[in-house]
Amino acid sequence: MRPKDLVGRRGEEIARKFLLSRGYRVIERNFKTPFGEIDLIAEEGECTVFFEVKTRISETFGPPSAAVTEDKACRVVKNCVFYAQKKKLLEDALRIDVIAVTLDQGLRLHILKHVRNAIMPEK
Amino acid sequence: MLSKIYSSCVIGINAYAIEVEVDVANGMPCFSVVGLPDTSIRESRDRIRAAIKNSGYTFPSNKITVNLSPADVKKEGAGFDLPIAVGILAALGVIPKEALHKTVICGELSLDGRLKGFRGALPVAISLKDRFRDFIFPAKSAGEASNVEGVSIYGAKALKEVVEHLKGINPLGLAEKECASREESQCSCERDMKDVKGQEHVKRGLEVAASGSHNMLLLGPPGSGKSMLARRFPGILPDLDIEEALETTKIYSIAGELDGSGLLFERPVRMPHHTISYAAMAGGGSFPMPGEISLANNGVLFLDELPEFRRDVLETLRQPLESGEITVTRIQQSLRYPSRFILMAAMNPCPCGYFTDPHKRCNCTPNQIQRYLSKISGPLLDRIDIHLEVPRLNYEQMSKRRSGESSEEIKTRVVGARCVQKERFAGKPAYLSYNAYMNSSDLEEFCVLSGEAEELLKTAILELGISARAYDKILKISRTIADMERSKIIETHHISEAIGYRCLDRGLWA
Structure with missing residues (x-):
């Protein structure tokens, strides 16, 4: 595993624990779609929430949330719509959040x- | 979770009711506006989101669909921010939906939830007063609309105030009637006719033009006072009556030139520079906006240095001068704006300016003069009733201490002369309000000449070679002069004065 993948995995793990501690029910991890993957999918009450987790070990090049560019957002939406269609969830409450994790050099x-409701599809 | 709000969109000088339907539903969160919105409405999504959040309400993470109906009319302007925001809050149940049936809501939002003025509040209130009783506008725009009878206009400063008003917690006050300019107009005439020394015949000419609403052209060498006189012309015109004031204010409201000053009772004066483009003069844009000639409606359009204007700009004046309105046609739509104004033009007689001057030598060749004068086409000149020479003052006249009549005195006489015309044309078709608008059949009916006067006119035509067109103009002007003296019949001295106002017909120049 490359060092940067390691950072990503570590961030997703931290995010998952964070969600569990906040009362979310995590239902999928690294869900693969034909366009990519969804880092985490969880349920908060009635609402299905998709998570894009971004992890960095240095903020020299900006916070991790800045890495979610418009292009990235489009791909995330595509993945989520694919999942929602597959599970017939399109008429239910849905949301896409971003979790930005910054780690120190020792990956702590x-x-x-x-960021709740961070990505909105542009029709 | 559906809600329906009424708003409005101004097309031309009329406003149309637009239904704003908002649906808040489950699904992938998104915010879309359909129903032919333009860019400023599309962009409103970001303003609305921020304004709702910053007013202390929660913006829903749901699928929001906004429909502006009728769907086939193109909508423009930022006035839809407020109705969409209220619609979202109503769909969420923050505002009771019953409160929204009889209310028209318009306004632009800023990110912190405050309301900004929008263009066209007055036309909205006038056009929709039969269908709706309550109107909620930004406080800045409510003033101009408050003069419309039979409706309640509420002015709000922020989104929160509107929400609380609709919830019945904290009702808004009715907007106060504003007609600020009525008192101001008395003192606003800083430019008084009495400041002009000499030039008595020109002042008289201006009075005639003001009385009969005639278009006028002043010719003279540089420095003779053409512009000075023309600038003082609005001061001798009567104030607008309430109907004219509403019409004029409506156009200014659409053009966004009101600045929260309420109804305009002062006659508008527009003085475009001669570099103006034809679209700025006639009105234009993909959603055509009123141009200078419409902004001068019920007032004065002053064109200084007439031959310097571009040819196409001057030619656009022809149709509006004839019909009192202009039709601006673009691919999307064709709009009519009123443009009934008095054209006041000033020009030099030749390129160097001294052709008619008795003392200073003119260096222009006849060819140059011909070319200079031919910049103004015959058809345009036709539509100008009074042409008057403004000679240079000599030393005695300049040094005179005596000041002439004040604008106020002249104005009183002009009001009188206009009353005579109003009585005479009462019950006639609407176009016929002043002498200048008479057509040839009206001339036959209203211009009765005494025997001697008829004889004089005949001589003038034969001797001076006056054309048929000029004949009509002379009749119109003499009718006005007779009205100023309350004379029913046109006498010799009326005719002779009128001939004096046609200097371009007298073959003065090539």
Whole structure:
């Protein structure tokens, strides 16, 4: 495993634990679709929430949430719509959140930021 | 979770009711606006989201669909921010839906939830007063609309105030009637006719033009006072009556030039520079906006240095001068704006300016003069009733201490002369309000000449070679002069004065 993949995995693990501690029910991890993968899928009450987790070990090049560009957002939406269609969830409450994790050099949690409803499809 | 709000969109000088339907549903969160919105409405999504959040409400993470109906009318303007925001809150149940049936809501939002003025509040209130009783506008725009009778206009400063008003917690006050300019107009005439020394015949000419609403052209060498006189012309015109004021304010409201000043009772004066484009003069844009000639409606359009204007700009004046309105046609739509104004033009007689001057030598060749004058086409000149020379003042006149009549005195006489015309044309078709608008059959009916006067006119035509067209103009002007003296019949001295106002017909120049 490449070092950067290791960072990603570590971030997703931290995010998952964070969600569990907040009362979310995690239903999928790294769900593969033809367009890519969804990092985490969880349920908060009635609402199905998709998570894009971004992890970095340095904020020199901006916070991890800045890495979710418009292009990335489009791909995330595509993945989520694919999942929602497959599970027939399109008429239910859905949401896409971003979790931005910053780690220190020893891969310990430094900052975790949860942005609710961060990505909105542009019709 | 569906809600329906009424808003409005101004097309031309009329406003149409637009239904804003908002649906908040489950699904992938998104915010879409359908129903032919333009870019400023599409962009409103981001303003609305921020404004709702910053007003202390929660913006839903749901699928929001906004429909502007009728779906086939193109909508433009930022006035839909507020109705869409209220619609979202109503769909969420924050605002009771019953409160929204008889209310028209318009306004632009800023990110912090405050309301900004929008263009066209007055036309909205006028056009929709039969269908709706309550109107909620931004406080800045409510003033101009408050003069419309039979409706309640509420002015709000922020989204929160509107929500609380609709919930019945904290009702908004009715907007106060504003007609600020009525008192101001008394003192706003800083430019008084009495400041002009000499030039008594020109002042008289201006009075005639003001009385009969005639178009006028002033010719003279540089520095003779053409512009000075023309700038003082609005000061001798009567104030707008309430109907004219509403019409004029409506156009200014659409053009976004009101600045929260309430109804305009002062006659508008537009003085475009001669570099103006024809679209700015006639009105234009993909959603055509009123141009200078429509902004001058019920007032004065002053064109200084007439031959310097572009040919196509001057030619656009022809149709509006004839019909009192302009039709601006673009691919999407064709709009009519009123444009009934008095054209006041000033020009030099030749490129160097001294052709008619008795003392200073003119360096222009006849060819140059011909070319200069031919910049103004015959058909345009036709539509100008009074042409008057403004000679240069000599030393005695300049140094005179005596000041002439004040604008106020002249204005009183002009009001009198206009009353005579109003009485005479009462019950006639709407186009016929002043002498200048008479057509040839009206001339036969209203211009009765005494025997001697008829004889004089005949001589003038034979001797001076006056054309048939000029004949009509002379009759119109003499009718006005007779009205100023309350004379029913046109006498010799009326005719002779009128001939004096046609200097371009007298073959003065090539």
